[in-house]
Amino acid sequence: MGLKGKGKTIAEKILSRRSGQDAYANEIVVANLDYIMGQDGTSPLAIEAFREMQGRRVRDAGKVAMVIDHSAPSPLEGISALHKLMREFAREQGIKLYDIGEGVCHQLMPERGHVAPGDLVIGADSHTCTYGAINVFSTGVGSTDLAAGMLSGKLWFKVPETVKFVANGRLPAGIYAKDLILFLIGQVTADGATYLAAEYAGEAVDALSVEGRFTMANMAIEMGAKAGLMAADKKTEEWVKAHSQKTFEPVAPDSDAVYAKVLEYDVSRLEPQVARPHTVDNVAPVREVAGTPIQQAVLGTCTNGRLEDLRLAAGIVRGRHVHPEVRFIVAPASRQIYLDAMREGVIQTLVEAGAAVVTPGCGPCVGTHNGVPSDGENVISTANRNFKGRMGNNKAFIYLASPATVAAAALAGKIVDPRDYLS
Amino acid sequence: MELRGKAHKFAMDNINTDYIIAGKRKFKTLDMKELARYLMEDLDPDFYSKITPGDFLVGGKNFGCGSSREQAPLVILNAGISAVIAGSFARIFYRNAINTGLPVLECDTDLIGPGDELAANLEEGVLENRTTGVRIPVKPLPRVMIQILQEGGLAAHFRKYGTFRLDA
Numbered sequence: 001m002g003l004k005g006k007g008k009t010i011a012e013k014i015l016s017r018r019s020g021q022d023a024y025a026n027e028i029v030v031a032n033l034d035y036i037m038g039q040d041g042t043s044p045l046a047i048e049a050f051r052e053m054q055g056r057r058v059r060d061a062g063k064v065a066m067v068i069d070h071s072a073p074s075p076l077e078g079i080s081a082l083h084k085l086m087r088e089f090a091r092e093q094g095i096k097l098y099d100i101g102e103g104v105c106h107q108l109m110p111e112r113g114h115v116a117p118g119d120l121v122i123g124a125d126s127h128t129c130t131y132g133a134i135n136v137f138s139t140g141v142g143s144t145d146l147a148a149g150m151l152s153g154k155l156w157f158k159v160p161e162t163v164k165f166v167a168n169g170r171l172p173a174g175i176y177a178k179d180l181i182l183f184l185i186g187q188v189t190a191d192g193a194t195y196l197a198a199e200y201a202g203e204a205v206d207a208l209s210v211e212g213r214f215t216m217a218n219m220a221i222e223m224g225a226k227a228g229l230m231a232a233d234k235k236t237e238e239w240v241k242a243h244s245q246k247t248f249e250p251v252a253p254d255s256d257a258v259y260a261k262v263l264e265y266d267v268s269r270l271e272p273q274v275a276r277p278h279t280v281d282n283v284a285p286v287r288e289v290a291g292t293p294i295q296q297a298v299l300g301t302c303t304n305g306r307l308e309d310l311r312l313a314a315g316i317v318r319g320r321h322v323h324p325e326v327r328f329i330v331a332p333a334s335r336q337i338y339l340d341a342m343r344e345g346v347i348q349t350l351v352e353a354g355a356a357v358v359t360p361g362c363g364p365c366v367g368t369h370n371g372v373p374s375d376g377e378n379v380i381s382t383a384n385r386n387f388k389g390r391m392g393n394n395k396a397f398i399y400l401a402s403p404a405t406v407a408a409a410a411l412a413g414k415i416v417d418p419r420d421y422l423s
Numbered sequence: 424m425e426l427r428g429k430a431h432k433f434a435m436d437n438i439n440t441d442y443i444i445a446g447k448r449k450f451k452t453l454d455m456k457e458l459a460r461y462l463m464e465d466l467d468p469d470f471y472s473k474i475t476p477g478d479f480l481v482g483g484k485n486f487g488c489g490s491s492r493e494q495a496p497l498v499i500l501n502a503g504i505s506a507v508i509a510g511s512f513a514r515i516f517y518r519n520a521i522n523t524g525l526p527v528l529e530c531d532t533d534l535i536g537p538g539d540e541l542a543a544n545l546e547e548g549v550l551e552n553r554t555t556g557v558r559i560p561v562k563p564l565p566r567v568m569i570q571i572l573q574e575g576g577l578a579a580h581f582r583k584y585g586t587f588r589l590d591a
Contacts, residue, residue, distance in 0.1 A: 028565065028567055028589070030587050040450070041446070041449065041450050041490075041492060042491060042492065042493065044453055045493050045494065045497075048453060052578040053578050053582055054581075054585075055581075070446075070450060071450050078450075078451035078452050079450055079451055082452075082453070124491055124493075125490075125491055126489060126490050126491040126515055128491075140491040140515050141515065141518065141519075142491050142493035142496075142515060142518060142519035142522060143493040144493060144519065144522040144523060144576070144577045144578060145518060145519075145522060145577070147578070147581075148577055148581060148587070151581060151585075151586075152585075152586045152587060154587055155587075156567060156587055156589055158565065190437045190485055191485035191488065191511065191513070194488075194511065194513060194514060195514055221489075224485060224488060224513055226514060279437060366446040366447075366450075367445065367446045367447045368447055368450050385439075385489060387439050387441045387442065387489060388441075388442070389441055389442070389445050389447075389465040390441050390446070392445075394445075394465040
């Protein structure tokens with residue numbers, strides 16, 4: 001419980017600043033939003049809710065974006081109609097629309113400079129917590145909250161208590177941000193941080209690239225957290241300045257901030273991790289499932305579709321070929337990443353090894369298109385969810401892992417320790 | 424508001440919004456009546472046909488985890504379910520349910536068996552298992568959420584005030 005006069009967490013500080021109240025955990029505030037985002041699975045309902053609220057104009061068109069990424073390009077006429085609705089609303093309101101092929105919403109918001117440290121952001125997508133990696137309090141909401149945000153520029157929040165994760169030690173070679181976050185989720189389980197914000201700190205987190213930090217913040221929701229926050233450092237500030245024109249004021253937690261829990265882990269001997277079907281917290285070291293045959297491997301999504309991830313996978317498959325019984329699907333997280341990966345030869349390497357590259361966007365993650373598995377098949381994916389039916393078939397089995405583990409499995413046709421494939 | 428109906432119990436934790444309504448269904452249409460036929464299909468393909476209007480959907484802890492899709496509470500409402508009862512709720516689903524006018528009750532669901540007859544009074548925060556005669560304590564909703572629910576959801580609140588006017 002937060003106490004008046006005591007130090008504050010990152011969540012308490014950002015919500016205080018944006019609400020104009022001296023806010024502590026468990027208080028209710030109405031706060032000003034810095035940015036508002038919706039995607040094609042949630043925006044159509046938000047547009048309906050906006051009309052139902054008798055909304056005419058969005059409060060600040062410069063602070064709203066809609067992204068067509070989940071089923072893009074449209075595979076069905078029903079979806080085409082919903083995409084059209086979004087395009088028409090965006091034109092009418094003068095808001096930003098990212099159409100097919102631009103990329104995944106959670107890559108675009110930071111990459112195109114819409115969000116910056118200290119901001120308060122909502123998105124109608126549960127993985128909106130991703131921007132916590134650059135010190136943004138960003139959280140997923142539903143369509144009606146999105147509509148209320150577009151109309152008023154505000155939203156009400158219950159200030160969350162915070163659980164702090166401290167990852168001590170340096171990650172060993174061949175172990176990545178994805179392994180670390182899967183390990184933490186396995187430790188605290190799928191509802192280990194429900195109603196709480198997560199803060200990530202410690203030597204291993206500090207050592208991660210900003211891209212790796214996005215991977216960790218992205219999966220905060222998989223333990224139920226409202227946000228997955230990190231303090232800003234030099235790397236953060238350089239990354240944000242390279243992508244955004246916004247002026248910003250980072251927020252650091254006070255040394256006497258009050259936490260619901262502080263959980264410390266020594267991660268210096270962490271092994272490659274995998275989440276087994278059908279829950280994200282069903283985590284085990286790769287060696288416990290090594291040998292499991294794989295029919296489809298997926299590299300991409302808002303969790304692991306960034307340049308660093310594509311480079312890592314390309315380094316593993318270079319000069320080799322994907323197993324004849326594996327479909328290897330690659331979805332770069334944005335057009336920019338796709339272009340950068342092309343210029344570097346990363347895309348060429350992946351395609352030469354047998355990958356099928358699909359449109360920048362969510363790829364097959366949500367089961368709408370781009371690679372629905374068949375009955376009884378095993379998929380290994382860099383995504384963030386492995387729920388039964390998630391990829392469009394409730395008789396398929398989904399394993400979640402790092403880009404290295406996915407690339408190695410694509411070559412071997414089974415789950416293997418990726419460290420044996422790193423040169 | 425008194426609600427009466429039969430319990431449809433899914434005795435498992437972490438019932439996610441993909442189970443409530445699959446992504447492959449919800450991306451296609453805004454017709455919630457059409458989507459209602461697919462409620463919980465990956466856990467029980469015949470579930471929709473078993474519902475009598477007014478019935479309760481009962482789950483374990485962390486109900487509604489995963490995706491932020493508001494289709495989840497809307498599909499539950501459109502299938503004729505009067506309220507969801509669970510050991511705990513994932514926070515986005517919890518907000519979405521209140522915003523769309525779906526009552527949610529947090530309590531010990533071990534006190535409810537499949538097919539039990541239940542009666543709930545939301546204002547008084549009372550849940551009674553009429554089959555066993557047990558009164559089940561319910562965790563009270565935050566005041567702002569009671570206000571939004573009583574006003575008929577967040578869209579109705581905005582129609583009335585044009586912005587947030589919450590008794591926080």
